[in-house]
């Protein structure tokens with residue numbers, strides 16, 4: 001693994017992630033800009049003073065070769081992104097392209113048992129869902145978690161907009177998962193656990209299952225014959241409640257193989273509820289054995305009040321409790337957590353407090369001071385073993401790949417003076433392809449003749465002025481054409497191509 005615990009990279013996360021070894025991260029939480037068309041700035045005098053970032057997306061935010069890279073690696077995704085421009089606006093396309101190129105890297109560095117949570121809001125969540133489905137696979141989509149961000153909004157003309165969305169994907173189907181629970185609703189407790197004895201509240205559950213049996217489970221016990229009611233004894237032995245019984249009441253309970261012996265032991269321990277004579281006895285299920293209500297995909301009770309002590313005034317700061325919940329659910333102690341848009345380091349603090357390793361990336365220069373201050377303020381006092389000021393590594397340069405692929409850019413002018421393929425190594429070919437990627441972006445995926453969009457693989461590089469007529473290999477004499485336009489043009493001029501297409505009403 002070429003990254004180290006407690007490292008903060010201050011740089012664009014793309015370049016950092018491109019240099020992280022494959023499949024080494026257990027959990028990625030990202031809270032990128034949401035395409036809100038706003039600028040964010042922390043107030044002067046606040047703990048986070050100096051922090052700012054823009055969430056306005058223009059052409060400068062994407063490199064042209066990214067279009068080609070996305071179109072080549074994942075043509076369906078390219079179409080999705082293209083559709084976002086048609087339906088929404090150009091800034092959405094640019095935003096999604098910038099996200100897609102980074103999500104490719106996140107997918108690459110995530111372990112096969114890893115998970116990723118993309119925090120966003122309805123500005124782009126539905127477009128991002130399609131991007132995530134394309135990159136992580138729709139079969140690996142687990143939840144759209146709705147997080148209630150604030151209490152009430154008086155939004156004129158519509159319902160108050162008060163939630164964010166977290167898109168949760170696993171890399172495969174065997175991801176780390178630890179169920180999380182919340183306390184039962186008191187009304188539910190009163191209704192469901194309506195009995196009480198000296199041990200506390202309990203509910204009663206079946207000791208029999210449907211269908212008769214000729215074996216021991218069908219035989220009468222203490223005068224009750226389950227066969228009379230078309231049932232058989234079903235006495236827990238392997239489930240979580242059997243484990244609870246063994247831990248608290250009957251040592252070695254799970255080793256009792258005879259069903260009647262298990263029933264005897266349960267009865268002696270006072271764990272059987274006897275209703276009126278003649279009816280089938282029931283098993284007491286204590287409230288104490290229930291871990292609570294499993295967390296659902298709507299989280300409504302985690303808030304960061306305006307005066308919460310954790311608040312740094314960092315714009316868009318997220319509550320520690322939310323990050324702790326995700327971290328506990330989708331990682332184990334010692335696992336590596338990455339937050340590539342870490343802001344004021346909420347995910348890093350959560351990871352530290354929960355005994356996970358962490359790496360944060362943020363391109364804002366103020367991230368260093370804010371992260372260290374926060375770790376100092378909020379990391380559990382029990383961990384005096386390290387000092388956030390000294391023990392956090394801050395780096396502005398990417399890590400070193402353990403198995404680097406040396407990519408050598410060859411000058412575009414030499415590309416066409418060489419004989420074909422054999423004279424290039426694999427890495428040179430890779431570099432050659434990156435020129436085509438950039439051209440694809442320059443032309444926004446459209447053929448430079450007929451102007452129709454084409455998949456990356458259907459585009460060929462053409463000399464605008466043919467080489468036979470002294471055309472050079474300079475980038476400004478090169479273009480991408482679809483197969484049909486390329487053969488129409490042949491060795492002729494661009495004007496010939498355009499005139500022909502216009503005559504045929506193709507342009």
Ligand SMILES: C[S@@+](CC[C@H](N)C(=O)[O-])C[C@H]1O[C@@H](n2cnc3c(N)ncnc32)[C@H](O)[C@@H]1O
Nearest residue numbers: 012013031053316317318341343344346362363
């Ligand atoms: C919404 S905030 C994250 C807030 C964070 N979750 C928290 O609780 O504090 C987004 C952050 O991403 C950073 N950022 C935006 N683009 C980035 C990029 N390409 N590389 C690294 N950081 C980036 C911004 O500086 C900003 O701090």
Ligand SMILES: [Zn+2]
Nearest residue numbers: 447450482485
């Ligand atoms: Zn064409």
